[in-house]
Amino acid sequence: MNIDTNQALFEQLAHQLGQVAGFIYPNEVEIQWAILIVVYPYITGIVAGAFILASLVKVFNVVEVQPIYRLALLTALAFMLIAGMPLNLHLGHPERSYEIFLTPQPTSAMAMFGFVYLWYLMAVLLLEVWFEYRAQFILMAQQTRGFMGKLYRVLSLFSNDVSPQALAFDKKASKLITIIGIPSAFLLHGYVGFIFGSIKANPWWSSVLMPIVFLMSAIVSGIAMVIIVYTIISLVRNEKVDMRCLDKVGLFLLVAIIVDFALEALDYIHRMYQAEESIEILGELISNKLFTSLVILQVLVGMFVPLAILAFARIRHLNDDLRKLMYFVSALLLQVGIFGMRWNVVIGGQLYSKSYRGLMAYKMELTGIESLGMALVLLALPFIILAVLVRLLPTQPMAGQPPAAH
């Protein structure tokens, strides 16, 4: 087994070695962080972004966004449950991953991961979902028979207090959790950026803007993902899309893209103007290795086009169906752009030599653990989880129950 996998690895490395241009340090031929580490920040970004969208309702009282509050929360949860998997799978020794909890190295940014992840999942997301749904679980446990009834009973953690005081407490608790949740969401994804940004050995990564660029792109991808999910669910359920809500979310999305673009542009301009030792090889990296994924996919298709569509949808008085389509298309394009951005950071940073004298190649495997196939499975899993979640947990408050938000 080991010999077989190593044989496949050696073949991949031999192929990559044949593609090297210029000089690289000999150990650099292996791309250490491959497609799974591209998937990981993409998924956590969606978690952070979707949660921040939900928090607009709770903390900032943006009434228009209320119809998708629960959906945003569930989207964040579905992606969060998968967020740790690509990391664990890419480890040389996944069975030792618990060491991060038991003997964390205090100077390591990565050692923080386990704690931030657990904190976010347990103390923020699960708690907020529970308080949001508690009263409804109780109602549904009463109205449903058999297994489902019992399940809702368990989900309500056997609470049965639906008095106005208890409901008021739910509301208060969920608001408090959101207030704690916003900095936590910032931490969750900002820290992912820090993992890359703090590596002084790699000038493509090493940037103080990295955490904040990751955060803004997270907000973009999270909001866009909720738009996609909301549109599809409405279509499947044959329900009318709340255009007031979608317009508002589209506006937030537009602003987030502009801020994200401004930050990334600042990063590039700053690098070009400073023109440090690495500038030449980074230029070659962009023109030879990342032209399609960076210039075409990330910037043109994944940022300029959706930016133009969203701006156009705001300026012109178009009908609902057309606007809905425009939001949906730009949300899809933004996913391409943000995934491209993750790719360009993670893979791009490993395609040039730290000797600044050569470029490496990455040949993605189709099957296996570190492969396109596995990446697609990991990207599909959150949607499967979400499909189960929205079936189990209604995305709209039940009739007779006041919305928990305000």
Added chain:
Amino acid sequence: MNKRDFLKQSILFIPAAGLMQTLARVAAGEDMATAAATSGDYDASQHWYGMGIDVDKCIGCNRCVEACKTENNVPQEPFFFRTWIERYSIHADGEVTVECVSTQPPRGEETPQVDPDVVRSFFVPKLCNQCANPPCVQVCPVGATFQTKDGVVLVDEKRCIGCRYCIQACPYGARYLNPETKTADKCTFCYHRVTEGLQPACVEVCPTQARIFGDFKSEASRLVRFERVNEISVLKPDMNTAPKVRYAKLDGEVR
């Protein structure tokens, strides 16, 4: 004790026992730096190891690389190196070409053609710089890579989780993931040899004494003399890693 109490206590006992066991393990292995270096009467705190490399003396024979691979069970495939040799060629127009001698198949008997355009060429042996200020140690999430009291950066292959963050953090490309152990791997200065008073394998086999191993804390050390008589450079000084591999007559083109 009734059934309920028993169950309650069992529930507490099992994770508590696991935790205690782990803590005991951590406590026992806490000072790995000392544990790694207390064979016999060897006192790690009395040493601070380094290596001197005289660039002018290296003839690029690659024997150090072969010796290292044999001594340390480094996979023979040309993708994994604890040490390697680079050849720099400076052309008349100022262009610099670099190649890695160690990844190329050995030359035959015939003398290579001399390129008249090349005005100067030289070899540079590379290895882990055993930084006094190692970025790899800083980023390791589980403390599997650490610095010994005698200044050598080692990897505990029983603790390493194979996240490869250290490989990313190394400015010198000195680390790789060992395909056999699935853990990070790198030059150890042949720690198993030097703590026994021997030389690292690469130093021992070098036919021109281009590599000098020694102890900065010993005044009689050849390394201390090497530092005194040569103009010394380190690789990528701007990284502030404080390398303990010191180069004499290092060209500015070398990164």
